[in-house]
Amino acid sequence: MSDLKRRVARKPKASDREAESPPFGRSELQHIIAGLMDGVLLVEPDQRIAWANSAALAMHGVRRVEDLGRTVDEYRSRFELRYRNRHKLPTGAYPLDRLVGGESFSQIVVEVGRPGQEAQWTHQIRSLVLTDAGGTPNCLVLIINDVTEQYLAESRFEASFNANPAPGLICRLADTHYIKVNHGFLALTGFKADDLLGKSLHAIDVLAPLHGRDAAVELFHAGKTIPQTEAWLPVRGGGHRRVLLAGQPIDVDDTACMLFTFADLQPAHDAQQALAQSERRFATAFRLAPVPMLVLEGPDLLVVDSNESFSRTTGHPRSAASGRPVHELALWDDDTGRLVAQALLLGEHLGSVEIDLQYRDRRTRAHLLAAERVVVDEKACLLVVLHDIGDRKRTENDLVSAIEAVLRDTRWFGQRVMEKLAELPGHETDRAGQAADQSLSEREREILGSIAQGHTDARIAGDRAISRSTVRNHVTAIFRKIGVCTRSAAVVWAREHGYGAKMTATPRSSRKS
Structure with missing residues (x-):
């Protein structure tokens, strides 16, 4: 039997109680603690629940002390206690059992609810033994703190943290061990949860490749915010990934921690590298x-x-x-x-x-x-x-000059040359030629007529008081519209479609039927 049980079992004499009585009685003590926000439960050494303040009753969803149960056994039958891992407390492990059994404890966290139902409250419990002047226990006290909202908030944070696609990692400041990691971080780095949880910052150092690491480590140990900084995050397999890192101090289960968050910069980094490589290739091709x-x-x-x-x-x-x-x-x-x-x-x-x-x-x-x-x-x-295209232009001009010379001497020979040229591959059908003819502007028709007469660009420019560059631009447009590549082919096309002579008459494809 423990020392507390022996002291509880020994009944003091009446004369001793009168000599050692405190300056105030239990009723005065109950009056003092009735208005406390913490729940207070008084238990007699014989396991009877003697009294509870209003806060303790509210934490169990009842209004009277009798609703808690007259004894510890009745309390156990009316309320089901579970650990945070959802496992039920066995008989003898209830805080009241441990208190009556002479065990002293503090900061026990349990979930409380009716048997067979979901837990409604989360209690943080500690014990207190009141003794008389001789050291004999005369009242056992259970002090209850309702931490339901706190743990609900932590549960919501846990759910939000795990569901958040943004990579996150939580490190405990006291021993620099990682205690929580979300799916976003695991997907980003390729690690598994077991690779991180319980490991220290020194084993997997998210600050190691950081520029200005000493300042970041100092902020970490001081529990201060680490501003956003570009860093290289270690990934599974020994590589690194470009990220934007930030650290925010938070409390998890009343423990000071640092929440690391990350934004993936690797796609942008890869795009920049690809762009730089493309620009280098362009510069090389341009230069050579x-x-x-x-x-x-x-x-x-x-x-x-x-x-x-x-x-x-x-x-x-x-x-x-x-x-x-x-x-x-x-x-x-x-x-x-x-x-x-x-x-x-x-x-x-x-x-x-x-x-x-x-x-x-x-x-x-x-x-x-x-x-x-x-x-x-x-x-x-x-x-x-x-x-x-200087050589090509000279060849074309030489060909035009030769044709002009032949045409001046022998008209039948020139006509024969034109007929042969018209038989070359790529010659357009009459219907296509009519469509091309319709697309020519008035100025382009005039210039095409001059080309058909064998005039050079310089003469065409002089006749129409325009620059040679403008003539060339018109010639380029004419070639594209009528579907030819050379000046000689343009001469053939023009003569076939009624251009030439002195351009005194409207080409046949433009005449009214």
Whole structure:
């Protein structure tokens, strides 16, 4: 028998009780504790429940002491106590049993409810033994604190923490051990819960790769907020993942902890790396391209960059061209400059425009110009590509001159040549030709008639008081609409559809039936 039981079993003499009586009795003591917020339950050494204050009654959902039960056995039959893990307390493990049995305890947490029903309250219980002046127990006290709301809040936090898709990890400050982890963190890192729970911050250090780790560790041990910082988070298998880390001090089960939250930055990091790699590949291809290329920016069409082929072709060194408005290089005429500026402003594709490209030494040579808007260093720019067609133009002009010479001497021979050219593959049907003819503007018809008569671009420009560049643009548009690639094929098409002679009559495809 324990010392407390022996003291309870010994009955003091009446003379001793009179000599050792306190300055106030039990009724005064009950009056003092009746209004306390903590529940107080008084138990006699013979297991009778003697008294309970209103707080203790409310914590059991009753109004009278008798409803608790007259004895400890009756209390056990009316109320079912469970541990936090939902396991029922066996007989003899109830706090009242342990109190009467002479055991002293504190901070026992149990769930309380009616037998066979869900628990309604969560109690935090401790014991107190009142003795007389001689040390003999004369009253056993059970002090109850209702922590139902606290544990409900913790349950809600637990559910919210586990359901939150944002990765989270909770570390206890006292021993730096991880005590909780949610599914978001496990999915992000590939770890299993057993890999983390119970492990210390030193074993799996989420702060180890952090820039400025010493300051973060100091805030952690001080229980202060760790501001958002980019970090490399360890993942299963030994790698790391780019994240945005933050730490928030919280209490879990009355224990100071740190809640680490993470935002996954790896997709954005990978995208940046891919973009940087793509830009490096573009820069290499741009630099080594065999045709002249340059990048223009802004309303003034500043030269951002040019490649080696551009420098070799035009004579403008890269260092001298960069940063200057393209019009200062005098590469092309004003009409072409307006087309290039419009392509950059409106984001339009500019393809196969025939221009006279002027070199640094003032020589000119026929080129095809193509342009496309691109993004360089997060800025809208225009990539301009130039293709030398000087040799092709010279060949075409030589062919036209030869045909003109033959036509001047022998008309039948010229007609025969035209007939043979008309038999070449790719010749359009009459119906398609009529549709193409309808799509030509009045100015394009005039120029096509001049081409059919064998006139050069220079003569056409002089006859109509327009620039050669404008003539070339019209010629390019005419070729595209009638579906030919060479000037000689355009001559054949024009003569077949009634153009030529002196253009005094309306072409046959345009006449009224």
